[in-house]
Amino acid sequence: MITLATRAGSTPKRVLPGFGLSLGISLMFISLVLLLPLTGLFGQLAGLSLAEYWAIVTEGRVVASYMVTIGAAAVAALVNGAFGLLLAWVLVRYEFPGKRLLDALMDLPFALPTAVAGITLATLYSSNGWMGRLLEPLGFQVAYTWVGIALAMAFTSIPFVVRTVQPVLEDLPHEVDEAALTLGASDGTAFRRVILPHLWPALVTGTGLAFVRSLGEFGAIIFIAGNMPYETEITALMIFVKLQEYDYVGASAIASVVLFVSLALLLVINIWQGRFIKRLHGGAG
Amino acid sequence: MQRIGDAPRVRRLLVFLAVALSGLFLLLPLVAIFAQAFAQGVGVFWSNVSNEYTVAAIGLTLFIALLTIPVCLVFGVALAWLVTRFRFPGRRILQTLIDIPFAVSPVVAGLIYLLLYGRTGWLGSWLDGYDIQLMFAWPGILMVTIFVTCPFVARELIPLMQAQGSREEEAAVTLGAPGWTVFRRVTLPNIRWALLYGVILTNARAVGEFGAVSVVSGAIRGQTNTLPLHLEQLYQDYNTVGAFASASLLAFIALLTLVAKASLEWRAARREVHA
Numbered sequence: 001m002i003t004l005a006t007r008a009g010s011t012p013k014r015v016l017p018g019f020g021l022s023l024g025i026s027l028m029f030i031s032l033v034l035l036l037p038l039t040g041l042f043g044q045l046a047g048l049s050l051a052e053y054w055a056i057v058t059e060g061r062v063v064a065s066y067m068v069t070i071g072a073a074a075v076a077a078l079v080n081g082a083f084g085l086l087l088a089w090v091l092v093r094y095e096f097p098g099k100r101l102l103d104a105l106m107d108l109p110f111a112l113p114t115a116v117a118g119i120t121l122a123t124l125y126s127s128n129g130w131m132g133r134l135l136e137p138l139g140f141q142v143a144y145t146w147v148g149i150a151l152a153m154a155f156t157s158i159p160f161v162v163r164t165v166q167p168v169l170e171d172l173p174h175e176v177d178e179a180a181l182t183l184g185a186s187d188g189t190a191f192r193r194v195i196l197p198h199l200w201p202a203l204v205t206g207t208g209l210a211f212v213r214s215l216g217e218f219g220a221i222i223f224i225a226g227n228m229p230y231e232t233e234i235t236a237l238m239i240f241v242k243l244q245e246y247d248y249v250g251a252s253a254i255a256s257v258v259l260f261v262s263l264a265l266l267l268v269i270n271i272w273q274g275r276f277i278k279r280l281h282g283g284a285g
Numbered sequence: 286m287q288r289i290g291d292a293p294r295v296r297r298l299l300v301f302l303a304v305a306l307s308g309l310f311l312l313l314p315l316v317a318i319f320a321q322a323f324a325q326g327v328g329v330f331w332s333n334v335s336n337e338y339t340v341a342a343i344g345l346t347l348f349i350a351l352l353t354i355p356v357c358l359v360f361g362v363a364l365a366w367l368v369t370r371f372r373f374p375g376r377r378i379l380q381t382l383i384d385i386p387f388a389v390s391p392v393v394a395g396l397i398y399l400l401l402y403g404r405t406g407w408l409g410s411w412l413d414g415y416d417i418q419l420m421f422a423w424p425g426i427l428m429v430t431i432f433v434t435c436p437f438v439a440r441e442l443i444p445l446m447q448a449q450g451s452r453e454e455e456a457a458v459t460l461g462a463p464g465w466t467v468f469r470r471v472t473l474p475n476i477r478w479a480l481l482y483g484v485i486l487t488n489a490r491a492v493g494e495f496g497a498v499s500v501v502s503g504a505i506r507g508q509t510n511t512l513p514l515h516l517e518q519l520y521q522d523y524n525t526v527g528a529f530a531s532a533s534l535l536a537f538i539a540l541l542t543l544v545a546k547a548s549l550e551w552r553a554a555r556r557e558v559h560a
Contacts, residue, residue: 015459016371016458016464016467017458017467018464018468019367022363022364022367022371023367023373025359025363026360026363026367026379029363030379030382033428033432034382034383034385034386035382036401037401037432038397040397040399040400040401040402041397043400043401043406083306083310086306087303087307090302090303091303093288096300102303102304103547104543104544104546104547105311105543106307106311107542107543108311108315108539109311111538112536113495113513115493115513115514115516115532116318116516116535118495119520119528120314120317120321120529123525123529124313124314130313130317155310155311158310158311174288177287177289178288180289181288181289187290187292187295191289194289212388213387215390216393217390218391218496219391219496219513236391240392243399243500248400255392255396258390262388267381270381270384
């Protein structure tokens with residue numbers, strides 16, 4: 001008996017050519033460029049005993065760098081969650097002069113090289129920079145403190161939140177607003193009870209991506225951080241310092257922690273995102 | 286019809302907040318780059334930019350970007366074709382794997398290449414026997430740049446090609462068109478703008494990569510210094526105006542990237558209206 005189970009387009013019957021060629025190119029590239037280099041890291045670590053590995057990754061200065069990195073990244077991600085939500089809302093819901101410019105400006109942190117962002121922020125917020133001159137008399141020291149680190153992280157990762165929330169807000173039907181307002185809810189209540197639950201998954205995804213990016217950021221931070229051991233030294237710099245001391249084993253051990261944490265977080269975000277959002281629109285990633 | 290947050294007072298407050306904060310947080314740094322670069326006049330800017338080491342850094346940066354783009358283009362198109370036109374086991378894993386460069390810290394990216402291809406790595410020591418040194422030379426810079434930029438083209442193409450489906454291509458094949466003709470005449474016209482934007486993003490990241498490149502470059506002035514590494518050295522030497530002169534060149538490329546993105550989006554929106 002024959003069953004006609006194939007709906008149109010659901011299972012291409014490989015009429016199209018190029019399966020072998022595209023599979024070959026993709027697999028070769030992924031193996032050589034993405035996976036092969038990872039073997040170097042594991043090769044380096046294979047020579048370590050578990051106790052030695054543990055001693056390196058829990059050394060005082062290294063642990064302090066985790067704290068600085070995670071703390072600043074968390075603050076940056078939370079601030080970006082609020083700021084990004086505001087920007088996405090304003091860009092989707094309102095018309096005003098200069099809106100297209102503001103929209104284009106959102107991608108600046110992805111387009112601008114991180115080292116350029118780094119020296120610019122450091123110059124702006126140092127004691128004789130445009131911002132530093134205003135803030136320091138008020139008692140706010142930004143450059144060479146963890147606030148500066150969080151600022152640089154927030155700068156490089158703000159597009160993640162805006163560009164993740166924006167399309168979801170655009171697709172939200174008018175009826176959602178109307179229903180809430182007809183029932184007599186105030187703007188604030190309606191936003192909190194009706195809009196926010198729709199945006200929540202996208203907001204968490206965007207904030208999560210911003211957090212992961214901040215954990216690994218290097219170029220934008222090192223200029224403004226001051227890089228004082230135990231106080232304003234980020235983990236990425238810790239790896240760099242070990243490399244400059246030719247301590248490849250130490251660098252690899254710390255790098256493996258960073259690598260593991262960021263891959264695990266990415267996986268969690270991917271699963272979360274797959275459950276709630278069918279497709280995230282492009283953007284620089 | 287009324288929508289949430291439509292009251293004029295709320296609207297004005299939120300727009301004001303968004304514009305003011307973006308101005309302070311995003312626009313001010315951009316202005317500061319050019320203000321610093323030209324702080325001592327156009328003459329000093331020009332002598333900074335035409336300085337022998339800066340010119341060498343510009344050359345190396347463009348050379349690396351020029352080699353990176355075709356590699357990423359071939360990979361991106363092949364991967365997008367593979368995962369959107371065929372169904373096979375492991376398809377989703379492939380799509381997850383290409384996100385690795387986005388999750389990996391640039392310093393870690395540089396490190397894993399250094400460990401493998403450096404003198405102490407298993408591949409590096411073997412190559413060393415043939416007197417081939419990849420690290421602390423331009424091939425190393427090229428390799429890590431390809432690593433950090435390879436997802437961009439694929440990421441732009443996959444959602445688009447998925448949405449477009451493969452009906453048109455299947456029709457062309459059924460009518461007897463050979464594979465390459467189908468790709469050139471049917472697929473390419475449909476994806477050319479996304480392809481272009483993918484290339485622009487790849488280029489922006491390739492010229493600006495800092496963390497990964499600084500690990501594998503060795504930063505030899507006039508030889509293995511890319512523009513971002515060059516401006517770092519100038520900045521560390523307290524030559525702020527010189528550093529910002531180089532930075533302004535990169536910021537200019539970033540501005541072109543933003544303009545290109547805005548105009549491509551505008552074109553796509555206009556076509557949607559016409560359709």
